[in-house]
Amino acid sequence: MSRDRVKQLAVLFSTFFKIGLFTFGGGYAMLPLIEREVTERRRYISREQLTDILALSQAVPGAIAINSATLIGYTLYGRPGALAATLGVILPSFLIISLIAAFFSTFSENRFVKLAFAGIRAAVVALIGAAVLRVGRSSIRDAIGLALAVISTALVAFFSVSPIWVILGGAVAGLALYGVRPRKDNDQREESRP
Amino acid sequence: MIYLQLLYSFFKIGLFAFGGGYAMISMIQGEIELHGWLSASEFIDIIAISEMTPGPIAVNSATFVGFKVAGLGGSAAATLGVALPSLIIILSISGIYMRFQRKPLSRKIFYGVRPAVTGLVAAACIFVARTALLRSGLTFAQLGQSLLRPGDWLSLGGVAIAALSLVALKRKAHPILIIAGAAAAGILLGVFFPSLLPV
Incomplete structure (x- = not known):
């Protein structure tokens, strides 16, 4: 590997390290920073390329942040690029969380910490509740979708069915039911979209 | 061996996780229950800390669960496990996948998978609500x-x-x-x- 290539990989790694270090709130919160760093500051790829990459990141399994880092790195410098970007985006989490986890047990028995977390747990209900609405709005198109979502919820929450089976079941249901889905006027437009 | 178990569990989670970190919570919860790794409230605290700290929630919670279960080696195994499927899939089939994504077959599959993912996120919400909002030890x-x-x-x-x-x-x-x-x-x-x- 040439010296130039090593330098390029180091810059790619540090760009994604920064993205991992400065985004709070998960993969979706990362997208604006990825866009700014990758298309504006570094000019690695065009905005259109990034749109394609983000769509693919959400379609393949795995965390969106990791998927998009891997894809951008791969597009730029092949496999070494994919590795450098992925390591970069993961490493801040790994370091920070390991540090917190190492010390968490020493103060988690403190009365005030316990009370604070009793409050925080209630807020987590709201954070995930908001995510249900967000994901639902973009994923559920019709009554069949709503029924599938309700059944999936019940299977996982009340019958302890493994989420993996629910995903696979959803795929089978999609294949079986796509033909009989309720059609709306704007379906034509939907069809032509990738 | 605990490291291999963590690697395998989180590899599975990464492999079937469509729709980002929140859908993963149900999967991680399933593995935690299966192996008796953590209590429900411990896991919810981890979700909360993962929200508060920078980085993807999936990676944060994998690292934290790994550390709780088996120390620094455990967090490395879990983090590697959750990231590996992305790397493998994208490095090996992204070209094919790009083309597949435009095929009707993929559209049909995702017509069912997307609502199922919504269900996973809703189940995660119910799981957290049960621990955070109900008094413990109550029977039906x-x-x-x-x-x-x-x-x-x-x-x-x-x-x-x-x-x-x-x-x-x-x-x-x-x-x-x-x-x-x-x-x-x-x-x-x-x-x-x-x-x-x-x-």
């Missing part, structure tokens, strides 16, 4: 008897905090701000009205 029979006295089975303080957080979220408040506010509310309630917020 007792629940029926005391339905008219919600203070007996519900953490009223928790419900209030959850409702206020939801309103704040709708008004675009930052999640970190909401978590900080909820922590303060938890301490205040616990000190002045301990009966409203069971710990």
